[in-house]
Amino acid sequence: MTLRTRRPLDLAATATATALLLGACSTTDSDAPGSATTEGGDLQEVTIAVHNGWDEGIAVSYLWEAILEEEGYSVELEMADPGPVYTGLAGGDFDLNFDMWLPVTHADYLEQFGDDLEQLGAWYDDARLTIAVNEDSPLQSLEDLAAQPDVVGNRLVGIEPGAGLTRITKDEVIPTYGLEDLDFVESSTPAMLAELSGAVDAGRDIAVTLWRPHWAYDAFPLRDLEDPEGTLGEAERIETVGRTGFAADFPQLASWLGEFTLTGEQLFSLENLMFNENGGEKNEESAAQWLADNPELLEDLTAASGA
Incomplete structure (x- = not known):
């Protein structure tokens, strides 16, 4: 699915703040069609690939689209x-x-x-994979x-088959804890969240693959199962990655991205x-509102980039 969103934001506060960060950019005509550039020397057109269902990436992608x-x-x-996504980036x-x-x-x-990608910097450093249950579940680990797999109906509800969380659940969690007889349902993030919502509403125990930070921890009464064997790994960083040649084609944007970070509180509030x-239905407006409510993000980037 492709989302094209070209509508300019209508929040004056956001426009003023972003102007302080990035400076005035203007496009110049080029002899070659599609090669317009900004005043900072970047190509004007940017295509951002977004993982289906990974809401932190969706949120940050809309945030940068707004900027x-x-x-x-x-x-x-x-x-x-x-x-x-990674095949397309590499190509x-x-x-x-x-x-x-x-x-x-x-x-x-x-x-x-990796040989066909450029790592552009980590913007978050405390991301964690989890297996979560309803807060009143008798399961602790x-x-x-x-x-006691029968507590959750002998089911573990997962997300997309191609997700790293799915691979780690299958290759590390299930064999380590002897969960082979559990029905591991590979579906999609929206389908998993729908099952989670239905189970919570019905007062039914459920186990799902999840990660932190995620807005579901605020929307539903959840807690993480303990992982004494460490199969889900330690805290991870979330990086921005570009195609080969990205920094050469977008030198100014690459420099901004290298300075971009979010705290856990910022990321959670955005998600x-x-x-x-807003139910994931007003993503452009949500990003604009969040920028207007959190001017310190752009102020910090301004200071870090020397803009």
Whole structure:
């Protein structure tokens, strides 16, 4: 699915703040069609690939779309599963992705495509994979899940088959804890969240694959199962990654991205606004509102970049 969103933001506060950060950009005509550039020397058109269902990446992609379109870039968001995203980046079909989890979750993609990618910086450093249950579940750990699978109807509800979380659940969690007889349902993030919502509403126990930060922890009464064997890994960083040649084609944007970070509180509030309060239906407006409510993000980037 391709989302093209070219409508300029109508929040004066956001426009003023982004102008302080990025400076006035203008496009210049070029002899070659499609090669318009900004005043900073970047190509004007940017294609951001977004992982289906990975809400932190969706939220940050819309956040940067809001910033860049205020500055004269033409931004296209394209949603796909991680495999096609990294294949497309390596092949030059996409310019940018904000959601590479390292060193574990997307390590296989980095190994496969790393020679054709540019790592542009980590913007978050406390991302965690989880197996979550309803807060009042009698299960406390993954060992309990193995011993009492009937509590959750012998099911573990997962997300997309191509997700790193799915691979780690199958290759590490299930064999380590002896969960082979559990029905591991590979579906999609929206389908998993729908099942989670239905189970909570019905007062039914459920176990799902999830990750932190995620707005679901605010929307539903959840807690994580303990993982004494460490199969889900430690805290990871989330990196921005571009196609080969990205920094050469977008030197100014690459420098901004290298300075970009979010705190856990910032990321949670952005996701919560976009997906919990606004139901994922007003992503452009949510990003604009969040920028207006959080001017310190752009102020910090301004200071770090010397803009």
